[in-house]
Amino acid sequence: MSSTFVGARVRAVRAVADEVRQVELVPDDGARAYPPGSHLDLALEIDGLPVVRSYSVVGAAPEDGAYRIAVKLLPDSRGGSRRVHGLAAGDRLELRHPTSHFELDPRRPGYLLVAGGIGITPLVGMAEVLARQQDRTGAPVRLAYAGRRRAGMPFVDHLRGVLGDAVVTAAGENGERLDLAAEISGLHPDGEVYVCGPPRLTDAVRACWAEQGRPARRLRTETFGTAGRHPTEAFDVEVRDHGLTVHVPRDRTLLAALHDAGVEMVWDCLRGECGLCTVGVLGVVGKAPVVDHRDVFLDAAEQDESTRLCACVSRAVGGLLTIDTGFRP
Amino acid sequence: MTATPSPLRAAPETFARREWPRATWYAAAYDVEVGAHLLPRTVAGASLVLFRTPSGEARALENACWHRLLPLSEGKLLGDEVMCGYHGLRYDADGRCTFMPSQTTVNPSARVRSYPVAERHRFVWVWTGDPADADPATIPDLHWNDDPAWAGDGRLIHVDCNYKLIVDNLMDLTHETFVHGGSIGHRSVAESPFEVTHGKGTVTVTRWMIDVEAPPFWARQLEWRGATPGHVDRWQIIHFTPPGTIAIDVGVAPTGTGAPEGDRSQGVNGFVLNTMTPESPTSTHYFWAFARNYALGDQRITTLLRDGVSGVFAEDEEVLAAQQRAIDAHPDKEFYNLNIDGGAMWARRMIDLMLAAEDDSYAEAGARAERDIAEHHRADPGDGAEREVARARAEAERARSGS
Numbered sequence: 001m002s003s004t005f006v007g008a009r010v011r012a013v014r015a016v017a018d019e020v021r022q023v024e025l026v027p028d029d030g031a032r033a034y035p036p037g038s039h040l041d042l043a044l045e046i047d048g049l050p051v052v053r054s055y056s057v058v059g060a061a062p063e064d065g066a067y068r069i070a071v072k073l074l075p076d077s078r079g080g081s082r083r084v085h086g087l088a089a090g091d092r093l094e095l096r097h098p099t100s101h102f103e104l105d106p107r108r109p110g111y112l113l114v115a116g117g118i119g120i121t122p123l124v125g126m127a128e129v130l131a132r133q134q135d136r137t138g139a140p141v142r143l144a145y146a147g148r149r150r151a152g153m154p155f156v157d158h159l160r161g162v163l164g165d166a167v168v169t170a171a172g173e174n175g176e177r178l179d180l181a182a183e184i185s186g187l188h189p190d191g192e193v194y195v196c197g198p199p200r201l202t203d204a205v206r207a208c209w210a211e212q213g214r215p216a217r218r219l220r221t222e223t224f225g226t227a228g229r230h231p232t233e234a235f236d237v238e239v240r241d242h243g244l245t246v247h248v249p250r251d252r253t254l255l256a257a258l259h260d261a262g263v264e265m266v267w268d269c270l271r272g273e274c275g276l277c278t279v280g281v282l283g284v285v286g287k288a289p290v291v292d293h294r295d296v297f298l299d300a301a302e303q304d305e306s307t308r309l310c311a312c313v314s315r316a317v318g319g320l321l322t323i324d325t326g327f328r329p
Numbered sequence: 330m331t332a333t334p335s336p337l338r339a340a341p342e343t344f345a346r347r348e349w350p351r352a353t354w355y356a357a358a359y360d361v362e363v364g365a366h367l368l369p370r371t372v373a374g375a376s377l378v379l380f381r382t383p384s385g386e387a388r389a390l391e392n393a394c395w396h397r398l399l400p401l402s403e404g405k406l407l408g409d410e411v412m413c414g415y416h417g418l419r420y421d422a423d424g425r426c427t428f429m430p431s432q433t434t435v436n437p438s439a440r441v442r443s444y445p446v447a448e449r450h451r452f453v454w455v456w457t458g459d460p461a462d463a464d465p466a467t468i469p470d471l472h473w474n475d476d477p478a479w480a481g482d483g484r485l486i487h488v489d490c491n492y493k494l495i496v497d498n499l500m501d502l503t504h505e506t507f508v509h510g511g512s513i514g515h516r517s518v519a520e521s522p523f524e525v526t527h528g529k530g531t532v533t534v535t536r537w538m539i540d541v542e543a544p545p546f547w548a549r550q551l552e553w554r555g556a557t558p559g560h561v562d563r564w565q566i567i568h569f570t571p572p573g574t575i576a577i578d579v580g581v582a583p584t585g586t587g588a589p590e591g592d593r594s595q596g597v598n599g600f601v602l603n604t605m606t607p608e609s610p611t612s613t614h615y616f617w618a619f620a621r622n623y624a625l626g627d628q629r630i631t632t633l634l635r636d637g638v639s640g641v642f643a644e645d646e647e648v649l650a651a652q653q654r655a656i657d658a659h660p661d662k663e664f665y666n667l668n669i670d671g672g673a674m675w676a677r678r679m680i681d682l683m684l685a686a687e688d689d690s691y692a693e694a695g696a697r698a699e700r701d702i703a704e705h706h707r708a709d710p711g712d713g714a715e716r717e718v719a720r721a722r723a724e725a726e727r728a729r730s731g732s
Contacts, residue, residue, distance in 0.1 A: 033459070101438040105423055106460040107445065129461045136464055217425055223437060273436040299433040 005043050005094040010087050011066050017154035019073040020118060021085055022058065024066040025095060031062035036125040037102035037194070037222070040067055043094040046079040046251060053080035056122035056196070056222070057098045058155070060129045067098065070154055072118035079251045101271070102194070102222040106133060110188030113143040114180070114205055116197020117153070120145055122222055123196055124155055131162045140188070144178045146170045146201065180208045189214075196222040199229050199294070221296070223271050228292040228315060235316040239263055240282060241327040248315070254279075255311040263325055265311065272296055272313035279311050280324035290319045348610075349373050349492065350572050350683035352458030354468045355606040356616045359485055360451045363387045367411065369402035371608045373457045377444060378402040382409035382422050387453045390424045391442040401441065450474040452604065452616060458687075469574035473600040473620040480625040482635045483602065483618025488646050490653035492573050492605040492613040493677060498645055499575045499603055500534055500672035502565050508648055512641050517541040517563070525671040530679060534567040534672035540584045546637060547581045550597045553630060554623050560584045561596070567672060571679035573605035598622045601638070611653055617642060 011024040025040075039054045055069040062068075071084040087093070104126050111130055113123045123143065130141040143163055147153035150171040159167050168183075170176035184205075187193065195205045202221055209219045234250045239258065248257040255277050258265055267277035272295025284290045284306075293303040295310035302308065309323075357372045358379055368379040369392055378392040378401045392400045394413040404414035409422045418439070419428035426439035445456040445463035450471040456463035473479045488495060498504065506519040515538075523536035543551060543561045551558070561581035568576045582588035582596025599621045606614040619638045624630050656662075666674060 036461075103440065105425075105443070106463070107423070133461050136466075217421065217427060217435075221437060269436070269438065271438075273438055275432060275436075296437055297432065297434055302433070 005041075005096055008093055008095045010089055010091040010093070012089050013087055016070055018149065018152040020070055020152065020154045021073075022068055022070045022154070023084060023087055024063070024068055025093075026066045027095060027097065031065050031067055032097055033061060034098035035100045036060055036104045036129045037122045038098035038100040038125070039102075039122070039222075040069065040098045041096040042069075042080075042084070044080060044083045046083050051080070053084075055084075056102075058121050058124050060125040060132070067095070070118065070121050072152075101273075102196070102220065104129065104194065105192060106130075107137075108188070108190060108192045109139050110191030111139060111141045112183055112187045112191065112193040113141070114178070114183070114193060114195045114197065114201065115143070115145045116201035117147050119195075119197035119201070119222070120153070120155055120159075121196070123194060124159065126194060127159055127162050139191075140166070142166045142168070142183060142186070144168050144170075144180070144183050146172070146176075146178050146197070148172045150174070180205055181212070184208050184212055184214070190218075192218045192220060194220045194222075198227050223273060223296050226294070226313070228294045230292040230315075230317045232315065233317055235318070236320050237316070238320060238322040239325060240322055241325055241329075245320075253312055254309075254315065258311060258325070264327070265325065267312055270312045272310045275310065277311040278308045280308055280326070281306055282322040282324050284316070284319055284321055290316050290321065292317050348684060349607040350458075350680065350687055352456075352462060352687055353572055353683065354447065354454040354456050354463075354465075355573070356452040356604045356614070357389060357446075357455040357606065358387075358453045359483075359616065360387075360448060360453060362485070363453050365406060367402040367404065367406050369400060370614070372455050372614075373607050374609065375444070375457060376400070377455065378411065379453065380406050380411070384409075386422070387446050387448055388422045389444040389446050389453075389455045390420065390422075391444075393441065394418055395420075395426060395439045395441055450602075451618070469570040469604065471574065471576060471602045471604065471618075473576070474602055474618050476620075478625075479600065479620040479622055480627075480631055481599075481618050481620030482631050483616065484635065484639060486615045486617070486642060486646060487608075488613045488615050488649050489611060490613060490649040491611055491656075492607040493680070494649050494652055495603075495605045495613055495615055495645075496569070496573060496575065496676050496680075497670070497673040498649060499577065499601075500532070500567060500569060500676050501669045502534075502536065502567070502577075503669050504645075504648075508644050509641050512546045512637065513544050515541065515544040515563075518565075523669075523672075525675060527675045527679075530571060532567075532569040532672055532675040532679060534565075534569075536565045537589055538563040539589065543581050546641075547597070550599075550621070550634075551581065551583075554597050556583055556595060556597070562586075562588045564588065569672070569676045569679070571676065571683055573607070575601075575603045575605075577601040577603070599634075611657070615642075 007028040008025045011026050013021055013023050016022045034057060039056045041052050041054050044051055044053055055071060058068040058070050071081050073085050074081045102122055113126060115123050127143055141163060143159060143166060156169055170178045195202050206219060232250055235248050236245055238245050242263055244261060246257050246261045248254050255265060255267055265277055268274045275297035291306045291309050292315045293309060294313040297310055355372050357370055362368060363379050364381050370377050370379055376392040377389045379389050381387050392402050394401055396418055397415055399413055399415040401411050401413055405412045410419045410427060412419045417430050418426055420441055421427050424441040424443035426435050429435050445460050447454050447465040447468060449468050451474045454468050503519040505514040506516055517538040521536055521538045523534055526533045539562050540560045541563055562584050563581045566578040578600055580593060580596050580598035582593055586595035588596050599619055602618040604616045608614055619634050
């Protein structure tokens with residue numbers, strides 16, 4: 001997170017699927033090579049407030065000096081997608097050059113890429129890189145890509161061009177479903193799966209993966225912490241050690257709202273990975289389940305217990321949450 | 330479309346460049362150096378830790394813990410996992426973190442960079458470019474180092490100079506006369522003409538010395554081989570592969586036994602195998618070996634030759650380090666080039682091409698080099714050796730009749 005923002009120009013914006021726009025961004029100091037699975041950060045202004053949003057970079061390399069991102073309009077989100085959909089060619093904004101938290105290990109004997117909806121974006125570059133090195137390595141690559149509606153799934157034709165028959169798609173509207181168990185059992189024992197999609201998909205892959213006795217470290221997921229198992233809603237927390245009640249609007253994180261309210265916090269990753277910003281949960285008032293854990297720091301049992309939550313990504317749904325930030329005046 | 334002629338320059342700016350290409354294989358260690366322990370080594374500016382997994386596979390990871398950057402080489406190798414010696418974070422052989430203290434999960438972002446590794450010709454090679462491009466087929470050919478038809482051994486020396494200075498040194502062996510007078514040097518090396526040829530990604534320097542005295546290093550080997558003492562025909566055929574690998578076909582055969590025509594059976598043949606891995610702009614891991622094609626089972630000869638060549642290279646080491654110090658002390662000075670530097674100039678040109686492919690700021694130098702090669706391209710290896718032999722013969726003839 002240390003690199004600084006640079007100015008960039010929007011070169012083109014076009015629809016690549018229903019409600020999905022691809023934006024080409026030309027940084028002032030030139031686009032750089034990046035590892036597959038990379039994302040870039042955009043500095044946006046939403047409702048007059050500066051915010052940073054991360055988007056996966058589409059494709060294995062910049063195209064004619066531009067980074068490409070593809071963004072789905074999510075009415076349920078914190079406003080980033082709305083803002084990006086408002087961009088037009090010639091607009092200026094600031095970005096941070098791509099970095100990767102979702103790195104591809106190029107030496108596995110086989111690969112399965114699993115995408116759900118707009119989660120396809122980081123996997124496009126991976127598919128391209130893996131297809132390119134396939135002549136040499138012979139490592140099979142399959143891509144399983146699910147979406148609600150076929151018309152809302154970008155890059156299908158491109159991916160067929162890259163991977164041919166190794167692409168399977170499933171559109172929920174047609175009653176199609178990915179056969180995850182078959183896909184996983186067809187993968188080389190030392191192969192890896194790369195998953196990007198909503199938590200429900202990730203959960204399903206994870207369950208299947210564990211059922212087939214595969215090692216957890218060979219299942220790779222991208223974590224932005226932006227999607228949960230519940231819709232994103234505003235909620236309130238009682239910060240008992242500060243004697244405060246803080247309102248968390250739909251487009252702010254708990255961490256940001258606490259920070260705004262003057263509650264001192266420490267944090268690092270802002271993706272629900274490091275666990276530095278966890279707060280204790282003292283009690284909940286309302287109907288269960290109330291905590292929508294969107295982190296990967298707490299394990300499944302800890303999330304079930306819900307005695308802590310990661311303030312940078314996790315949220316409450318309905319009811320009032322009472323938390324402990326560790327402040328002992 | 331018309332080609333714009335580029336202004337000719339006296340010399341390319343290559344000698345000022347200290348950089349190394351990234352998209353290439355570098356020898357990181359001798360096979361025997363890498364085992365079930367953590368070996369720190371800096372390769373092309375990257376600090377690595379090398380080790381072998383229980384199945385014997387060599388691995389190379391970035392030598393800095395993801396968490397607080399303590400060198401992993403200060404930690405422990407536990408099976409195929411590396412444990413940091415500070416807080417116990419563990420990494421698998423691919424560099425992914427598998428354990429974090431005081432939590433049941435592992436941050437999925439936690440990893441150290443893993444470098445593609447391939448083992449070939451007794452070296453553990455590391456690829457420092459984009460891992461997806463790491464094709465072991467592009468590892469330089471040093472097969473004499475483990476070919477059953479050859480026997481030998483070598484060493485790794487750490488030289489305090491830029492790797493290109495060693496390339497220069499090996500691409501022109503006239504220095505043998507002056508630096509290695511007691512072993513392989515002979516005035517005939519500095520007096521004999523030579524031929525430089527180049528092809529796509531190769532440079533060859535051929536020098537034949539016909540009807541000359543064998544220097545001590547070679548006289549001894551002829552003796553071991555049981556050949557009759559007397560004048561010899563001596564050859565040095567230097568093969569360069571960028572950025573830093575040089576295999577030198579060397580040998581002597583009694584004059585008149587047909588070596589220049591291709592029958593080396595009465596002589597002794599060796600290959601001086603060299604591969605230079607930049608450590609920093611002013612230091613180099615210099616891997617070398619000497620392989621011979623006779624008395625294959627005689628370890629005594631292997632050891633004697635290795636120690637002999639060690640002595641020779643110690644002389645180079647001193648010169649090269651002094652040269653680097655002089656370069657650093659005279660930052661405003663440039664090199665001038667002699668006729669003898671042709672091989673080195675072409676070698677540096679090949680390195681420039683690799684750099685140009687990776688970095689736009691080299692594009693101009695790269696385009697120029699590309700053009701030069703296209704214009705002056707000559708098949709390699711070609712008839713250079715034959716022409717060379719004829720020339721050296723005539724030279725020897727002239728010397729004999731003249732004196």
